[in-house]
Amino acid sequence: MSVIIETERLNLHTWTNEDTVPFIEMCADRKVMEFLSEPLTPDEAKTTIRRIKDHFKKHGFGLYALEKKDTKSFIGFTGFMIPNFEHYFTPCIEIGWRIKNDEWKQGYATEAAKACLNFGFKKLGFEKVYSFTSIHNLASQRVMQKIGLHNKGRFYHPLLDPNHFLCEHQLYCIAKNEFDQFFKL
Numbered sequence: 001m002s003v004i005i006e007t008e009r010l011n012l013h014t015w016t017n018e019d020t021v022p023f024i025e026m027c028a029d030r031k032v033m034e035f036l037s038e039p040l041t042p043d044e045a046k047t048t049i050r051r052i053k054d055h056f057k058k059h060g061f062g063l064y065a066l067e068k069k070d071t072k073s074f075i076g077f078t079g080f081m082i083p084n085f086e087h088y089f090t091p092c093i094e095i096g097w098r099i100k101n102d103e104w105k106q107g108y109a110t111e112a113a114k115a116c117l118n119f120g121f122k123k124l125g126f127e128k129v130y131s132f133t134s135i136h137n138l139a140s141q142r143v144m145q146k147i148g149l150h151n152k153g154r155f156y157h158p159l160l161d162p163n164h165f166l167c168e169h170q171l172y173c174i175a176k177n178e179f180d181q182f183f184k185l
């Protein structure tokens with residue numbers, strides 16, 4: 001395991017075999033998947049891990065696995081992706097997160113996402129980072145706001161049926177200089 005980013009309470013690291021079982025459990029949880037899709041089967045979760053690893057190989061960055069330093073346990077992921085659909089704001093870098101339900105509301109997503117943004121702007125050379133989620137996903141939008149992203153309005157996700165309740169998305173964005181200003185770096 002290589003720790004790529006360290007925060008006060010978390011190690012953000014490359015994926016190991018030990019992450020597979022807790023990842024499968026997290027993605028089988030209906031509450032975690034409420035605004036994403038149906039809960040994933042174990043095979044679907046394993047395919048997701050393969051995709052995450054492929055993304056790292058192809059781009060050199062991706063969704064980092066999160067380990068709580070005190071218990072050494074897997075609690076989710078946070079990091080970057082390149083969206084696989086066309087829209088006026090793509091191609092772009094997207095930041096995203098998923099945390100185990102029993103670890104919610106303790107500031108982990110915000111802590112990991114702030115550290116990722118800093119890493120993205122300072123080490124990976126990103127100029128702008130986007131994030132988006134269903135308009136119903138208030139927790140995720142709150143994380144976006146807490147790390148300084150601006151609301152850029154709504155859009156209909158082109159890969160979803162327009163009548164699907166998750167289709168309408170809220171788009172957020174932050175530029176490198178805005179991140180520095182927001183956190184007074």
Ligand SMILES: CC(C)(COP(=O)(O)OP(=O)(O)OC[C@H]1O[C@@H](n2cnc3c(N)ncnc32)[C@H](O)[C@@H]1OP(=O)(O)O)[C@@H](O)C(=O)NCCC(=O)NCCS
Pocket residue numbers: 031032033035036096097098099100103104105106107108109110111132133134137138139140142143146
């Ligand atoms: C979104 C998610 C990652 C947030 O993780 P978290 O570790 O609980 O987030 P934080 O503890 O850093 O909380 C960030 C803010 O969101 C708020 N928040 C958390 N859950 C919330 C909820 N269900 N509704 C409204 N606000 C919520 C927190 O109170 C906090 O805001 P505050 O400091 O103003 O009180 C987590 O809910 C999750 O994994 N959800 C399922 C997966 C998902 O939707 N991922 C995003 C897909 S785009």
